Amino acid sequence: MYEHDVIVVGAGGAGLRAAIAADEEGADVALVTKLHPVRSHTGAAEGGINAALRDGDSWDLHAYDTMKGSDYLADAPAVDTFAKSAPEEVIQIEHWGMPFSREDDGRVSQRPFGGMSFPRTTYAGAETGHHLLHTMYEQAVKRGIEVYDEWYVTNLAVTDHEDPEDRECHGCVAYDIKSGEIHGFKANNGVILATGGLGQAFDHTTNAVANTGDGCAMAYRAGAPMEDMEMIQFHPTTLPSTGVLISEGVRGEGGILYNGEEERFMFEYGYANNDGELASRDVVSRAELTEINEGRGIEEEYVDLDMRHLGEERILDRLENILHLAEDFEGVDGLDEPMPVKPGQHYAMGGVECDENGETCISGLYAAGETACVSLHGANRLGGNALPELLVFGARAGWHAAGKDMKTAEIGTGPSAKSEDGAVEPPVEPGAIDASSEDVVADGAAVEPTAVIENAVENERERVETLLEEDGINHANVRADVQETMTQNVNVFREEESLKDALRDIREARKEYENVAVSDPSRTYNTDLIHTIETRNILDVAEAITLGALAREEFRGAHWRAEHQERKDDEWIKHTMLAWSDGTPELYYKPVELEGDEETYEPKERSY
Amino acid sequence: MSTQIEQQETETEQEEQEAEIESPGERRRAEKREREAEREAQRETEEATLDDEETVLLKVFRYDPEVEGKQEPRFDDFRVPFHKGMTVLDALIYARDEYDSSLTFRHSCRQAVCGSDALFVNGRQMLGCKTQLAELESPVRIEPLPHQEVVKDLVVDMEHFYDQMHAVEPYFDADDLPEDELEEQRQSRENREKVKMSTRCIWCGACMSSCNIAAGDNEYLGPAAINKAYRFAMDEREGADRKQERLRIIEQEHGVWRCQTQFSCTEVCPKDIPLTEHIQELKREAVKNNLKFW
Secondary structure (H helix, E strand, C coil): CEEEEEEEECCCHHHHHHHHHHHHCCCCEEEEECCCHHHCHHHHCCCCEECCCCCCCCHHHHHHHHHHHCCCCCCHHHHHHHHHHHHHHHHHHHHCCCCCCECCCCCECEECCCCCCCCCEECCCCCHHHHHHHHHHHHHHHCCCEEEECEEEEEEEECCCCCHHHCEEEEEEEEECCCCCEEEEEEEEEEEECCCCCHHHCCCECCCCCCCCHHHHHHHHHCCCEECCCCEEEEEEECCCCCCECCCHHHHCCCEEECCCCCCHHHHCCCCCCCHHHCCHHHHHHHHHHHHHCCCCECCCEEEEECHHHCHHHHHHHCHHHHHHHHHHHCCCCCCCCEEEEEEEEEECCEEECCCCCECCCECEEECHHHEECCCCCCCCCCCCHHHHHHHHHHHHHHHHCCCCCCCCCCCCCHHHCCEECCCCCCCCCCCCCHHHCCCCCCCCCCCHHHHHHHHHHHHHHHHHHHHHCCCECHHHHHHHHHHHHHHHCCCEECHHHHHHHHHHHHHHHHHHCCECCCCCCCCCCHHHHHHHHHHHHHHHHHHHHHHHHHCCCCECCEEECCECCCCHHHHCEEEEEECHHHCCEEEEEECCCECCCCECCCCCCCC | CHHHHHHHHHHHHHHHHHHHCCCHHHHHHHHHHHHHHHHHHHHHHHHHCCCHHHEEEEEEEECCCCCCCCCCCEEEEEEEECCCCCEHHHHHHHHHHHHCCCCCCCCCCCCCCCCCCEEEECCEEEEHHHCEHHHCCCCEEEECCCCCCEEECCEECCHHHHHHHHHCCCCCCCCCCCCCCCCCCCCCHHHHHHHHHHHHCCCCCHHHHHCHHHHHCCCCCCHHHHHHHHHHHCCCCCCHHHHHHHHHHHHCCCCHHHCCCCCHHHHHCCCCCCHHHHHHHHHHHHHHHHHHCC
């Protein structure tokens, strides 16, 4: 058994920032990642990092934009904390050597981004995430932070008290991919989940193959509720054939969207009369799909994003990476022709419920970054707000886990934060196929940390042994079925019947998964096994997304419902919560906190 | 004495008996292997029916130190349906998901930024996700990166590569920072431009694998690590003192002077980093620096 004060699961931006923060506080911290840190998907972020740095801008403007962008489903304490801390975090990574793009006076450049009232998006070309990831990994190396790379955390070691708020997380179980050994990891102070996104629940996504919602699914099964899972961002500019992202930076620099009739549809059809292409992502994605559905798309599939008028010099200076991506993954020369784009799954606004300090309702269990839902992004995340989020809340989770004295969180978590029961009628039973056999938490009433971990390790060994020894079907088909139904039925435009179809398909896939086995008998680097375990996580998060989408009978932010075309503030300014309840998902709601430090955010009509 | 001998014999017998009785796990594994063989036969029939015109033949390196039949390295043939825009990585994923789920390779972002899938394809280092099948001669021969220990199939041990990267103190470490924690360091656009290409490295290891010198000298820092040193040594924000230390590191016995400017690293770099030029420039910097102290 390995032992550290703080265990950080996942070593992308949020995980690295958390680890550095814990190290700053003197904790013995270790990063455990199924990849190597530099392979993490933070590296694929392109556009930028928002922070109010300049005269004329201020944290409260940034906070206001973020709250408006969220369509009033974000919590004010999260938004305020975020906007206030973003500048110092951004300057700190500059001090850590981040190669930001620069102005003539040598200061960090900023550009306009969708939904921002001030050009406050700092960037490093169109490869900001790559530089952020490498800069932070370098700083982790400098500090000698221990990294277990290619170790896959498959489960958490949590006590099995009846009430999740009484539970304690003492560590986790990890599978050493290279050797096939399973080991316990004891965390004396806390486990921080920073496993990134869940885009692999969809088949057209900007996310990496590794983004399978592991942290969400593990926390969910251990008893930490999922929050606002229906809030999925579809990015308006992804390449049609692969889902590779074309940065919002292209539109930030002046790129224009055209439909098949060469009309600048954002203005001509009134989707966003003021901001046009730079409206919020949810608005632009819906506009594109409306154009395509009404027969004004190109090849019935996409629209064009044109940046030629920006000129070669500016493109090479600020967007060079976009030229490479368009060339390599769509065969298009962005200097010479428009780039085909369509909406694709990009980001999960929802995730593991936690507070401003990253704490979940389970003592010793934290979440940060895309895995977490503080909630900062509410119903829609603004471009350029994900990277500062992972800095601000990654750091806070790291500090808190390491024992730093911090302000008590204002955001409530767990069953005690519940304001009302939920009502949703899925067409099929959700949750575990056989709830009684769920080994989600440690067996017995074990409370002694080592025993809890040993139990969890033993359960995991048995599970792996069974997968390796039994004969069954390949998980890949199950995964493909889920991805297909999610893209088909839980997309930008959502209808009640389609959502129910998705739930039926997911139920079928769950049943199929009962017959899954790993055909590769090897202990050495068995990716068949890893992917098979991931697919189970995909099933849990896909179902949570769809249940949330079916329950929320209104149109807010990224969540559009055919039968409910209005934002219903009287009824729906509340967070959708899903508790796993040992295999029988339970829906309930908790209030949205709109009262900020200096003002109470009044829900206004959201126009761009 | 005699008693002791008897005891030993009894133990030996027991061991033999135990060896004869298969454990349930072993039995299941044996059965599983048989069923696997049946599936394999079925797959070959399926593949044979695919039209040559619309398919690509992959010859993929296979090795697993612990699985019978894979301990001796071999090449497996996979015939996969071809579509326009298909990459080497797409083809490998297809072969794995449809034919053989034990086919093992690293991959994640599928957009040439995570650096996981550097492979040796038709005799050249390249990223699987960034390489169009249409541009390759058939059959497509896919091997793990040369000069690195193979863990399994196309997965190589990256530890040595990471060790070399870490050896150059690969982290920003400025002599002085602005006192105000909200004030950034200044950097000219020219200086940012100078280090720009060097900051694009994705640690894929293609360069190191292509380098003859690195193949012969295990301690040679190698092109990626030297490029990393360049990235910091040339960054004006760090300051003169730190630059001195950086030049000392790359000037060591197994540093820049080993490079024989064969340009193989530059040729294979998927991010077009002018690695050889960077190494040459550091050599010049080191010479200038040494002259300064004469």
